[in-house]
Amino acid sequence: GFHCSCLINSLQFIPQTETMRVLSRNFTTPAALLLLMANLAYGHDRHHHGDHRHHHDEFESNNTRRLGLFDGPVCQDGDPTYTVGHVTYQCVFDFEERGGNCRSPDRTADEKIVDDEDFEFWKEVKKGKKGKSRKLTRTGRNLGGCGVDCVDWDRTIITVPTVFHVIHDGKDGEKYAYAENPRYIEDQIKVMNLAFRGKEGMFPKYYRNDSERSYPGYKEEDSDTRIQFCLQETTQTNNRRYYDDDMEKEMKQDLRVGGMETLNVYVNTAGGYLGYAYFPESKDSVFDGVTLLNDSLPGGNANSFNEGDTMTHEVGHWLNLDHTHFNGCKGPGDYMNEAPPGDYVRQKTNEDRASFGCPIGRDNCNRDSGQPNPIHNFMSYVDDDCMDEFSPGQVVKMRAAWELYRHKENYSEFFSLASDGVKCVFGSQETDEPSPIPSGAPSVAPSVSFVPTAPFTDAPTVTKVPTFFPTGSPSAGPTLFPTGTPSGSPMVAPKCGVTGADCEEKSECCSFQCKKDKKTKTKACK
Secondary structure (H helix, E strand, O other), X not given: OOOHXXXXXXXXXXXXXXXXXXXXXXXXXXXXXXXXXXXXXXXXXXXXXXOOOOOOHHHHHHHHHHHOOOOOOOOOOOOOOEEEOOEEEXXXXXXXXXXXXXXXXXXXXXXXXXXXXXXXXXXXXXXXXXXXXXXXXXXXXXXXXXXXXXXXXXXXXXEEEEEEEEEEOOOOOHHHOOXXXXXXXXHHHHHHHHHHOOOOOOOOOOOOOHHHOOOOOOOHHHHOOOEEEEXXXXXXXXXXXXXXXXXXXXXXXXXXXXXXXOXXXXXXXXXXXXXXXXXXXXXXXXXXXXXXXXXXXXXXXXXXXXXXXXXXXXXXXXXXXXXXXXXXXXXXXXXXXXXXXXXXXXXXXXXXXXXXXOOOXXXXXOOOOOOOOOOOEOOOOOOHHHOOEOOHHHHHHHHHHHHHHHOOOOOHHHEEEOOOOOEEEEOOOOEOOOOOOOOOOOOOOOOXXXXXXXXXXXXXXXXXXXXXOOOOOOOOOOOOOOOOOOOOOXXXXXXXXXXXXXXXXXXXXXXXXXXXXXXXXXXXXX
């Protein structure tokens, strides 16, 4: 039952001695062996890249185990161990088999049914087939966002305020703090914005051009979610338990900023995973946000996963996307069945199971669009240099999630991206385009004063560095007005307190909470 074309394409990247061992164990007739070897020789010549080799060289001799061709143990004698955060796996394949790429939980069957119903209702309202309901979905649930049809995606670009919480243990992980080296976080914001706006990434890919991809890429305008991210604030915390991700609830209760409209990113060891996130819920949850392995930040130490796409993947979950392999060949796949009419086949492409590395040409679902598995999709498990796109169907799904769960009217509309492509502008939209980044170009780090953290204690030590709300008027730039605002009217920021502002009750804060500091006994928006 193994799909032959998948095997042929995958074997192209396996050394010849390993190939013979695979063939001898799985194909017993001379005719089958000759046929496969002929295809392999053709494919090896067609995919030869000179000096450009896959960066899993140390594991290439065992790549056949990724194909599921052996019944023996995942790891074999001589395989090197593989460490993620503070967790050491027996080998890289043990890491993959245990789901180390992502700890985000899959939906249950009942959760999927409800999610599909809400999404279908949102689409019907957008098409004008249903009367507009501002808050309630078909199931009568208030999902916490602005409802349905409250964002005009043709005219509006949503900029999500993002807060990075860098946690360390006094030594390990401290280098990723913004005050230590702002490049990690700034480059992560830039990687995210290029990805979510459908633009070419800042790192070179495994393939050199479209002809070497597993399938043609989408046009920029069709992969543009019109959702982008700006750096609102950073914190750093010295706490060993938080760093090891042992106290998730307590960590998030201490550090979280804002509500469902704010993206909180907790940078630590992620408990031995690359990262995880939670799907949006119908009410605010302290668990909301993304937990990210610090070494997966652009330029980090996680080989094959250090170009920033782990966060892109996890924010896909934050915006309600499933894995491409969720529910196998019967799952949502790349969501292309949800895509608006266009130049693409609207039949979805699926994966029977997760793909790893960069298996060009892999196809293990026979009854989908006829294309190979969506391995270049950000919601797959492949290496960072193999993924580079969201599908047009996923774009629709994420826009629905933003409206249904996350958009806060008279607040979300007032964030935009500064001209540096990183910081937030609040009150007017300075620019709506991610700053262009030459491949591999370094970021320019602003001058930031650093307050050293105290020696390790079980209590967290938090240093907030800094809050990015510029004083005075932002520089001139194009302005997009939120839905319902006439184009001739000035955009005025709501009169409410931002993070750190004094307050007495929640209504005085811009969708934040008014919290009392245990030490100073004063209240501030957090």
